[in-house]
Amino acid sequence: MHSISIIPVPGIPQIHPGDSLPTLLLEAIDRAGIGLQNSDILIVCQKIISKAEGAIVDLKTVTPSPFAQQIATLWEKDPRAVEVVLQESSRIVRMKNGVVITETKHGWVCANSGVDESNSIADDIVIVLPKDIDASARSLRLALQERRGVTLGVIITDTFGRPWRDGLVEFALGVSGFEPLLDLRGSTDMRGRELHHTVVAVADELAAAAGLVMEKGAGVPAVIIRGYQFTPAEGGSKTLIRPAEADLFR
């Protein structure tokens, strides 16, 4: 079994709505002498996808609902930002101590529907998650594959907290080019006993690995993981979402 490399892509400029991400990423990748090889997995932080796609909201255009105002008053938040969090959610999972855990319209459970006020473009602007994160991942993958003639995987990530454990970790929200779950069921352990329950969330492990070099504010929103062997497939992140009826914590 070979080693896997986690390669940060430095020198990606500030991204603005309408920018061509494939072009800017390839320029940075080439400038750093990294290149793109067959079976590379490109891991990109959600924020630059959202910025390029214009998935941003100008708070000056937002009218907070009475409910958003009430929450904002209680916890000393910007009522307009609370309104955006509510509009980006399909359901509130927990609401306590100033923390709002929601389920986003995509199905991700996270704080504040993934709405981010840091790493923004200007004051009064918040960044929201891309509308269809798998489609964003797919479109980026196809553009890069076409330009370079290689087979790739693409993951779009965001930084989430977890229940029970402190500290944030990078998670996969959009996946293209391979299946996010690696199903080892039916394979056997070293004594020949079946490993019944082992389905590995490799897309989340890849995202977390990329998180090691993505440290926020350091200007490294893209990472290449080279040497991880995967079976090319259409992909998509939906299988990472545990169905509500099988979930003990909603």
Add this chain to the structure above:
Amino acid sequence: MHSISIIPVPGIPQIHPGDSLPTLLLEAIDRAGIGLQNSDILIVCQKIISKAEGAIVDLKTVTPSPFAQQIATLWEKDPRAVEVVLQESSRIVRMKNGVVITETKHGWVCANSGVDESNSIADDIVIVLPKDIDASARSLRLALQERRGVTLGVIITDTFGRPWRDGLVEFALGVSGFEPLLDLRGSTDMRGRELHHTVVAVADELAAAAGLVMEKGAGVPAVIIRGYQFTPAEGGSKTLIRPAEADLFR
């Protein structure tokens, strides 16, 4: 910023109670030509630690309580294994559909208190988590450092499920040689705004990265991560456990 390598350590033999893990690990590391370098982080699957320490239970010696028998009947489980799960726990967090989520005596929330019937040594033997996982990590780190004269980090991991997301991921349960949380608070984003909430669980990101090559049953229970820059410190995993009063999901 440099690349990080995830290096699998092949050729580790089956581990038995009383085996010297430092010796067996170093032999495998040297045989594979990997060696140990300053600032390497050695990531070891909990199971080989438990086996070496004898943290195993012979089910033939276990008398299930009436409560364990009741659960076992309901969900068609081995009542003796259920008894071990209960004894290894300090609290039951959820119990539904045949799944028992407990808080272990260390404070980890996971399925079945981390008790594992696969990858075992013999029938009727289950593997439990090491008693003091940080102490196990520390003792392994000190033994390796002394023999090789290098500064290392050590993480002991296990494979856990997560709420809301399908698929298992490798998590850090024992940490020695560095702090598991990287506190970026006070640092600023690219617009000079403070990143208030950013504390990264780097030990979990390192564990997940190692998970990419640890695939169960493939006989790779140890991984070296090389090139991740950390500040040497005593470490310990306790700061990864979110205090109950700050947790919205217990």
